[in-house]
Structure formats: C-alpha cells, structure tokens
Amino acid sequence: GQVTYAAKANHTLVNIDLPESHFSNNFEQNIDESDWLIYPNPARNYVQLTSQNMIQDDFHILLFDALGHQLATHMQNIDLKSVRLNLNAQGIKNGSYFLIGYEKGKIVLSQTIIIE
Numbered sequence: 001g002q003v004t005y006a007a008k009a010n011h012t013l014v015n016i017d018l019p020e021s022h023f024s025n026n027f028e029q030n031i032d033e034s035d036w037l038i039y040p041n042p043a044r045n046y047v048q049l050t051s052q053n054m055i056q057d058d059f060h061i062l063l064f065d066a067l068g069h070q071l072a073t074h075m076q077n078i079d080l081k082s083v084r085l086n087l088n089a090q091g092i093k094n095g096s097y098f099l100i101g102y103e104k105g106k107i108v109l110s111q112t113i114i115i116e
Contacts (some may be wrong), residue, residue: 035108038099042114046086049101049109054080059103061085066096087115 011053025060037050055077063071064087069093076084085099094116 036101036111038109038111038113041111042116043087044116045086047085047087047099047113048078048082049085050082052081055083057082057102059101059108062100062102063092064098064100071097071106 035052039048039050061073061075061083063097065071074086076086078084092103092115095114097115099109099111099113100107104114
C-alpha cells in the first residue's frame with residue numbers, strides 16, 4: 001500500500017510505498033495516536049514506543065527518510081507494552097523521519113520523528 005505524509009520541515013508531500021509482503025490483502029489503517037507515547041522526540045540514540053495496549057508478537061516498525069527510502073531498523077522489546085528502536089548503531093543522519101508501526105496487516109502508528 002502507499003502512504004502519503006506531509007514533511008513538516010519543507011511542507012512537501014512524500015509518498016511511501018510499503019512492501020505488500022508486510023500486509024494482508026485486507027490492508028487498512030487503524031491509527032489512534034492517543035494509544036501511543038513516543039519519546040524522546042527529538043531523539044538521539046533511540047526512540048521508545050509505549051502503547052496503552054499489549055503489543056502483539058507481529059508488531060514491526062518501519063522508518064523512512066524524507067525521500068521515502070526505508071532505513072534499516074533494530075527493534076528491542078522492553079516489556080509487553082513497550083519497544084525501543086535503537087538509532088545510534090544504524091548510522092542514521094540528523095533530520096526528519098517517518099515512523100510507521102504495523103501489526104496484523106494494519107498500520108497502528110504513524111509519526112514524524114526528528115533525529116538530532
């Protein structure tokens with residue numbers, strides 16, 4: 001599926017093509033930002049995501065740059081409701097990025113994060 005984001009820094013639209021292999025045929029967005037706490041933002045070494053609900057086993061995070069290129073990520077489970085996305089080992093440059101979380105074929109989280 002394709003997701004379009006407005007890049008806050010330069011007010012442009014970015015289209016991101018998500019790999020179909022990540023989603024079921026019934027791909028849909030099920031986003032309720034109030035279910036998630038994402039911190040710190042701006043971030044340096046990591047971004048922690050905490051949900052009000054239990055995070056499912058098939059929860060994954062995708063990180064995209066402003067041009068829509070997917071970046072390698074390493075997610076670490078903290079507990080049943082929190083995961084940490086480690087950034088310092090990824091060689092990610094400072095800037096704005098699009099973070100997408102999905103589980104069971106649905107996008108459950110989409111957020112712009114700033115990495116310093």
